[in-house]
């Protein structure tokens with residue numbers, strides 16, 4: 477890719493989150509991730525070119541030096557900062573504007589700095605030869621998968637109902653979403669196949685910003701505010717069906733929609749429990765399940781037929797959960813430490829650099845948070861280590877998992893006839909090879925901590941007022 481000869485026709489709108497907008501190349505397996513600003517700042521950018529460059533370099537460093545060591549290198553693609561011609565960026569921003577969802581347009585794409593993050597396109601993996609069946613990629617933003625057990629938690633409800641489920645009531649009450657999602661992260665992170673299946677079913681039913689499906693690099697299923705949901709599900713089934721026809725079904729296509737969806741979810745559960753690529757066993761974490769049930773989840777515990785295995789310790793979910801659990805004090809226990817650090821920085825402003833409050837996110841930063849004393853020894857080093865841990869946990873609560881599924885039979889095209897015969901005779905679901913990645917690993921700013929406390933209080937009081945009171 478030659479950065480001085482960028483062609484806007486070769487790039488298209490791919491997707492966006494709250495903080496960035498993503499463009500994908502039409503041929504190369506590459507994306508450009510650009511920062512977004514609040515629309516009211518669109519005339520004058522809130523930061524200089526140097527600051528924008530630093531911000532993106534910090535994202536790369538945080539991902540490659542800190543998150544990758546905690547989550548496992550095999551899942552992480554940190555990318556690199558690139559400087560793009562401003563004219564190219566401006567043209568693109570005009571071109572993609574009408575493809576952006578209206579509910580995201582409170583922010584505008586950064587067209588001033590020319591800085592972007594260049595990443596491999598995880599929705600069109602090239603590790604497999606081009607096949608006639610495009611890969612299916614499923615993106616899940618799982619959110620926080622455990623209940624806090626910190627002694628600092630002041631409201632009992634927080635130890636019974638998970639944050640995501642409480643937050644859903646708050647979001648519906650505030651008009652962010654029309655309907656509540658019945659997905660519960662504790663079911664997804666349980667390691668129990670039935671509970672995971674149940675969780676993914678609810679992600680499909682109400683995807684919000686937690687679930688998307690891509691086929692051959694194009695988004696074919698995501699939340700569409702205002703559109704007819706049943707229509708969407710039908711079109712999804714239309715896309716999925718060819719991947720799940722096998723055995724007798726291949727001939728007469730009489731597979732029910734329910735069976736297609738069940739097979740799809742089962743393949744996804746397998747990928748999430750695997751070691752990240754192909755098949756994998758691995759030690760399982762038997763401590764995991766059992767203690768982690770959310771009272772708001774509609775999953776009926778009595779339905780569990782098989783005792784839980786827990787999450788395999790090499791699975792993506794296990795690694796994410798472990799990192800999320802670095803938030804061991806809960807925001808209520810962390811906030812006083814944050815205030816002590818803030819006071820310390822007011823008294824000794826130069827300490828900000830030594831304590832690496834805003835980076836650099838290097839090995840020393842990682843060491844600071846990993847070598848945290850177990851007890852509060854009253855030192856600022858302890859406070860800072862806990863704050864760093866909390867910020868890392870926040871990133872892990874906000875990241876997404878991308879699962880790429882490639883029908884593995886496509887790889888042995890020589891044996892096409894043989895494969896068909898085998899599938900026909902066995903009438904077992906076709907095998908997929910999969911790769912699992914984690915994306916969206918931005919550092920959360922130190923200054924965002926007070927906002928986290930206020931949000932926590934608002935969510936809990938809203939739940940106690942509305943949702944919690946309902947039968």
Ligand code: ATP
Pocket residue numbers: 490491492493494495496497498507509595596597598599615688874876915916917918
């Ligand atoms: P959030 O609001 O979740 O914090 P964000 O603004 O930080 O989101 P990302 O999640 O990184 O932005 O990117 C937005 C979307 O773009 C993702 O949900 C995903 O669908 C797509 N995307 C991001 N990075 C890649 C990638 N490397 N390959 C393919 N698609 C990507």
Ligand code: ZN
Pocket residue numbers: 637638639640641659660661662770771772773
């Ligand atoms: Zn829950």
Ligand code: MG
Pocket residue numbers: 493874875876916
């Ligand atoms: Mg995201």
Ligand code: MG
Pocket residue numbers: 493495874916917918
């Ligand atoms: Mg993000």
